Amino acid sequence: MPYRRLPNTDQTRLKAIQTAVQRASEADFNEQVLTYHTYSEARNFLLRFESIVSRYHDNFRTRVSSNRDYRHIVQNARMYISHFIQVLNLAVIRGEIKKQQKELYHLDPESHILPDLSSEEDLLVWGRNIIEGEEQRIAQGGYPMQNPSMQKVKVYYDIFKDRQVDQDIHKKTESRITEDLSSLRAEADRIILDIWNQVDNYYKDLLPYAHMRSCQEYGLIYYYRSNEKHLSEETDRRLQKERDSQPAIQWSE
Numbered sequence: 400m401p402y403r404r405l406p407n408t409d410q411t412r413l414k415a416i417q418t419a420v421q422r423a424s425e426a427d428f429n430e431q432v433l434t435y436h437t438y439s440e441a442r443n444f445l446l447r448f449e450s451i452v453s454r455y456h457d458n459f460r461t462r463v464s465s466n467r468d469y470r471h472i473v474q475n476a477r478m479y480i481s482h483f484i485q486v487l488n489l490a491v492i493r494g495e496i497k498k499q500q501k502e503l504y505h506l507d508p509e510s511h512i513l514p515d516l517s518s519e520e521d522l523l524v525w526g527r528n529i530i531e532g533e534e535q536r537i538a539q540g541g542y543p544m545q546n547p548s549m550q551k552v553k554v555y556y557d558i559f560k561d562r563q564v565d566q567d568i569h570k571k572t573e574s575r576i577t578e579d580l581s582s583l584r585a586e587a588d589r590i591i592l593d594i595w596n597q598v599d600n601y602y603k604d605l606l607p608y609a610h611m612r613s614c615q616e617y618g619l620i621y622y623y624r625s626n627e628k629h630l631s632e633e634t635d636r637r638l639q640k641e642r643d644s645q646p647a648i649q650w651s652e
Contacts, residue, residue: 465562480526
């Protein structure tokens with residue numbers, strides 16, 4: 400006989416409850432397999448569970464789409480910040496800008512090595528450093544840098560900074576939804592187990608294949624063990640034939 404196993408994903412949990420609620424709602428009054436309390440609880444829970452699962456997938460799709468755009472935005476910000484610092488170093492090497500002025504950008508006057516721009520936090524810090532540094536140098540009478548100009552660098556930096564805020568919001572939203580979903584999983588499993596036990600008990604007197612098929616209509620999920628023979632209508636016919644062939648028990652006084 401195959402064995403039952405509770406769903407282990409949100410979609411299969413959702414389907415199990417949806418199937419049971421739908422089947423119970425279609426049953427005649429005198430053929431109710433589930434108690435009214437279980438049916439009512441499952442139906443009300445289903446509304447909450449469907450809503451949170453839908454929100455989770457909507458947020459996931461939004462985040463995936465946003466991540467694709469965000470990676471491109473990060474790449475542009477890194478490219479322009481890096482390019483600006485390289486052009487600044489070349490200007491210092493050519494003597495167009497005094498090396499001491501690199502301190503305005505929080506850069507080492509004695510080094511032309513690029514700072515670490517590998518992380519988003521680094522980009523935020525160095526983007527701010529070079530924007531403030533360029534403003535201070537120009538305020539001291541210096542000529543604005545070109546190719547790239549600070550205006551162009553600032554455009555890409557501001558886009559990156561704004562989108563990073565959006566990314567943080569997406570992450571916090573996802574974290575909150577994930578926590579809500581996690582708290583509902585245990586309740587979903589309890590309701591499913593209650594439903595399955597009632598259904599299993601209601602059809603307990605049926606032959607194996609008929610029992611399994613009737614239970615499956617309420618969403619029960621069965622698995623066969625390795626090398627286990629699958630049930631069929633022929634299985635039930637054979638068992639019924641064996642039962643019919645057994646002699647009736649004679650009771651004597």
